[in-house]
Amino acid sequence: MLNSNRVNRGSTGRGGGRSLTVQRNALESNEVIAKKNKAIFGRALVMNFLSSPGSGKTSLLESIVPVLKSEGIRAAVIEGDVETDLDKKRIDNLGVPAYQIITNGTCHLDAKMVNGSLGNMDIKDADVIFIENVGNLVCPTSFNLGEDMKAVVLSITEGDDKPLKYPAAFYKSKVMVINKIDLLPALDSDISKIKENALSINKDLIIFETSCKKKPDGGIQNKGIADMVSFIKEKIKLKADGFRKIGGNIYF
Amino acid sequence: MHEFSIALEIVDTLEENGYLDGVNKVNSVKLGIGKYSGIDKNYLGFAFQNLNDERFKGVLLEVISNDSDEIKIEEIMVD
Numbered sequence: 140m141l142n143s144n145r146v147n148r149g150s151t152g153r154g155g156g157r158s159l160t161v162q163r164n165a166l167e168s169n170e171v172i173a174k175k176n177k178a179i180f181g182r183a184l185v186m187n188f189l190s191s192p193g194s195g196k197t198s199l200l201e202s203i204v205p206v207l208k209s210e211g212i213r214a215a216v217i218e219g220d221v222e223t224d225l226d227k228k229r230i231d232n233l234g235v236p237a238y239q240i241i242t243n244g245t246c247h248l249d250a251k252m253v254n255g256s257l258g259n260m261d262i263k264d265a266d267v268i269f270i271e272n273v274g275n276l277v278c279p280t281s282f283n284l285g286e287d288m289k290a291v292v293l294s295i296t297e298g299d300d301k302p303l304k305y306p307a308a309f310y311k312s313k314v315m316v317i318n319k320i321d322l323l324p325a326l327d328s329d330i331s332k333i334k335e336n337a338l339s340i341n342k343d344l345i346i347f348e349t350s351c352k353k354k355p356d357g358g359i360q361n362k363g364i365a366d367m368v369s370f371i372k373e374k375i376k377l378k379a380d381g382f383r384k385i386g387g388n389i390y391f
Numbered sequence: 392m393h394e395f396s397i398a399l400e401i402v403d404t405l406e407e408n409g410y411l412d413g414v415n416k417v418n419s420v421k422l423g424i425g426k427y428s429g430i431d432k433n434y435l436g437f438a439f440q441n442l443n444d445e446r447f448k449g450v451l452l453e454v455i456s457n458d459s460d461e462i463k464i465e466e467i468m469v470d
Contacts, residue, residue, distance in 0.1 A: 156418050156469055157468070157470075158466060159410055159466065159467050159469060160465075160466050161405070161408075161410060161464040161465060161467060162463070162466075163404055163408065163463065163464050164404070164461065164462070164463060164464075165397065165404060165464050166400050166462060167407075167408075168400055168403040168407055245393075246393050249396065278392075278393030278429065280428075280429040281393060281397060281429045281430065281462070282396075306426070306427055307429035308429070310427040311460055
């Protein structure tokens with residue numbers, strides 16, 4: 140994609156070099172592929188889940204996907220992991236299309252990795268696609284994967300000050316999920332402080348409190364999961380309606 | 392340490408838009424880095440020093456901090 144004829148060839152600087160004005164997004168090459176991904180995703184809502192390792196992203200999907208599935212909503216999952224396909228195996232048990240991206244040590248997913256996954260899974264009928272990013276609260280924030288929204292997951296064991304320590308993840312997310320709230324009685328965590336800190340970074344965050352702990356009867360639903368499912372269903376409808384209105388050419 | 396990936400993305404963006412055509416050496420890169428971009432400028436400087444690209448050997452990184460979530464290439468000085 141060379142367009143050197145459009146480049147200002149610059150003026151001579153003090154050291155004899157040329158100064159070239161660029162004024163471009165440094166991640167432009169990632170953005171180009173992210174746009175392609177968005178086109179391929181089509182009418183499906185795409186949520187990119189970010190969190191520290193162990194906050195419960197996969198457990199959250201194990202809680203949400205069966206509920207969506209029981210209501211006739213078709214989900215697909217793209218898993219990111221530095222080393223294993225353990226999370227994909229858990230998602231496979233849910234009976235939805237899933238693909239594992241193993242980054243071989245890279246600390247985040249980028250648009251190219253996701254693009255490479257899309258030819259390997261059936262997403263043409265998907266209503267919603269969940270991307271579980273690599274467990275890391277810093278690096279994945281920089282890369283647009285073509286998603287509609289980022290959702291940051293924070294477990295209450297991580298400390299009330301997490302949003303202040305990792306502001307980019309909270310600033311760039313539309314949703315924050317405070318997970319593992321079943322542990323609250325055993326901890327000194329202050330859930331209102333977590334919210335206050337997160338909202339000081341991003342006042343528009345939509346917040347859910349969830350627990351994915353299995354009940355003795357095997358059920359894993361709680362009110363937070365039901366609220367989150369309602370939110371996802373509403374966003375799926377909005378995206379699909381918007382896509383339909385403009386003839387399905389939203390990003391082409 | 393995703394700053395290595397960011398450094399490579401910056402090189403790709405410059406390359407793909409023709410800014411490195413005929414360039415033997417990049418003396419400096421001026422970047423606008425937002426406080427919500429998730430980028431550590433020191434790590435990014437380290438990444439540039441260790442790129443496997445002779446044109447960027449010894450490149451000086453100039454950073455203008457701002458309140459955004461973006462990383463923008465403002466200007467480069469080249470030979």
